[in-house]
Amino acid sequence: MMFQLDNLLGGRTTVTFDQSHRLRELVADWQLLSDLSFADLILWVPIRKDIKLWPTGHIAVAHIRPTTASTVFINDVIGDEVLWGARPNIDEALSTGDIIRNAEPERVGEILIKEETIPVFFEGQVIAVISRHRNAEQMRSPGKLELNYREIAKHLYQMVAEGNFPYQSAASLFEPVPRVGDGLIRLDVNGAISFASPNAKSAFSRMGWSSELEGRNLGEVAEQVVTASPNAHEEGIRTRLNGKTLRRVEIDNQGATIDLLVLPLIQGADRIGSIVLLQNVTELRRRDRELVTKDATIREIHHRVKNNLQTVSALLRLQSRRIDDPAAAAALDEAVRRIASIALVHETLSNSTENTVAFDEVLTSLVTHALELSPRMGQLSIERKGHLGSLESRIATPLSLVVTELMHNALEHGLYESGTRLTIELQRYSNEGLITISDDGVGLPEGFDLSTSANLGLQIVRTLIENELKGELNLESTHQGTQAKLRFPL
Numbered sequence: 001m002m003f004q005l006d007n008l009l010g011g012r013t014t015v016t017f018d019q020s021h022r023l024r025e026l027v028a029d030w031q032l033l034s035d036l037s038f039a040d041l042i043l044w045v046p047i048r049k050d051i052k053l054w055p056t057g058h059i060a061v062a063h064i065r066p067t068t069a070s071t072v073f074i075n076d077v078i079g080d081e082v083l084w085g086a087r088p089n090i091d092e093a094l095s096t097g098d099i100i101r102n103a104e105p106e107r108v109g110e111i112l113i114k115e116e117t118i119p120v121f122f123e124g125q126v127i128a129v130i131s132r133h134r135n136a137e138q139m140r141s142p143g144k145l146e147l148n149y150r151e152i153a154k155h156l157y158q159m160v161a162e163g164n165f166p167y168q169s170a171a172s173l174f175e176p177v178p179r180v181g182d183g184l185i186r187l188d189v190n191g192a193i194s195f196a197s198p199n200a201k202s203a204f205s206r207m208g209w210s211s212e213l214e215g216r217n218l219g220e221v222a223e224q225v226v227t228a229s230p231n232a233h234e235e236g237i238r239t240r241l242n243g244k245t246l247r248r249v250e251i252d253n254q255g256a257t258i259d260l261l262v263l264p265l266i267q268g269a270d271r272i273g274s275i276v277l278l279q280n281v282t283e284l285r286r287r288d289r290e291l292v293t294k295d296a297t298i299r300e301i302h303h304r305v306k307n308n309l310q311t312v313s314a315l316l317r318l319q320s321r322r323i324d325d326p327a328a329a330a331a332l333d334e335a336v337r338r339i340a341s342i343a344l345v346h347e348t349l350s351n352s353t354e355n356t357v358a359f360d361e362v363l364t365s366l367v368t369h370a371l372e373l374s375p376r377m378g379q380l381s382i383e384r385k386g387h388l389g390s391l392e393s394r395i396a397t398p399l400s401l402v403v404t405e406l407m408h409n410a411l412e413h414g415l416y417e418s419g420t421r422l423t424i425e426l427q428r429y430s431n432e433g434l435i436t437i438s439d440d441g442v443g444l445p446e447g448f449d450l451s452t453s454a455n456l457g458l459q460i461v462r463t464l465i466e467n468e469l470k471g472e473l474n475l476e477s478t479h480q481g482t483q484a485k486l487r488f489p490l
Helices: 002-012 017-029 031-037 087-096 144-162 196-205 216-227 282-319 326-350 359-373 393-414 456-469
Strands: 040-047 056-065 081-083 106-108 109-121 125-135 184-187 192-194 245-251 257-269 270-280 354-357 381-385 390-392 420-426 432-441 474-476 482-489
Touching: 002 017, 002 040, 017 031, 017 056, 017 109, 017 125, 031 125, 031 144, 031 184, 040 109, 040 474, 081 393, 087 109, 087 125, 087 282, 109 144, 125 144, 144 184, 144 257, 184 196, 192 381, 196 270, 196 474, 216 245, 216 354, 257 282, 270 432, 282 326, 326 393, 326 456, 354 359, 354 393, 359 381, 359 393, 390 393, 393 420, 393 432, 420 474, 456 474
Parallel strands: 381 420
Antiparallel strands: 040 056, 040 125, 056 081, 106 109, 109 125, 184 192, 184 270, 245 257, 257 270, 354 390, 420 432, 432 482, 474 482
16 A cells, blocks of 8 residues: 555655655554545645646545445545546645535435545645545434544544644554544543443443443543552553543453543644544453463473473483493483483573574584584584574474484594584575585595485484475585585475
């Protein structure tokens, strides 16, 4: 939507950067205007080659339909152009800076449409015009809700014409904004409720309010239904809901939660009241709490798994010290190493709020641990290049085991007697990862075949790559030593 708007503005108009930003703010917030007036809105920008020249016409750069009424335009009008003189109301609103209201509706096809045009005022000039289109046949015998909505809309359109709407620097408060249909309260200049929509009444009823809202002060009502007291450094609820300033407030008790957006109504330099858009977000907040609880539970599980794995490692090390057979002791030490690799992943997950693993951090620990276990620790160096970033836990766990085995295989065999350097290169692409582990050692034995190797570590590597990572491994001798190249999808 915004991309299309920028293209239309840049191609046919003389709108400046600041003016363009203002129009984007308007388009971001004008669903409120459309819903309150039960009307389609079209934003027209004058067409001219130079700011000093009179416009040759207007181009429609944005269009929005109401959620409170049926649309009067089946097809989009964005990109449509009209010549100067073809739509006198648009011309007049741009020229005079006044809101132009037609006395008589016009029939367009089978629909009788009433049109009004509102100038968009910004920094001392009219930069665009909003045309408002309503189905005149649906305007008969309006009820209390419709009358209040239209009156509020009238005030907001006047604010557009005076440059007071959309509100300056308020984008964060409108994300996401409650809709008119979610609930609306109208306040007078003193903060008393003069009108509350049925959904607004239902929201406060959910919070335990059983009396009438109209005639009561909104801040006082909110104080009586909430259970939590504000912190000492926070303003009181009554102050935040007095309608004097643009505010986003959330109130809750044990039964419900309401999200409120306070919008002051300005006429000239005076505040004439305010409106409050509100939404019952009880279920949303309940789900948020469930997610927080679930995340905390998952982190705790990872923490306990890590602790249990460390306990298993300690028991295996204890057992290894009591075994006289060097081969059996070495086998237990290898098991301890593999368990430690898995524990590292769970430790990372227990400290993260996401279900992803910062694999570069895990690799740092794996490298340190591998060097500590090498008999030639003081003679060897491990160089790292590149980054993999965050990986899903389903990838990180088997990958850590694979990398551990490949590093130890290089240290125990390729670099057992000769060579001094192990290099790990990490590369990440849009849909796959690539890890290259190379050493300057003795290379692979003659006739080596990965698929038939009896080495337990390599068998584990092959199984994990095929079944868990769905990747492929190429292990070969080079003129400098041995190179293992692991490729896996992301």
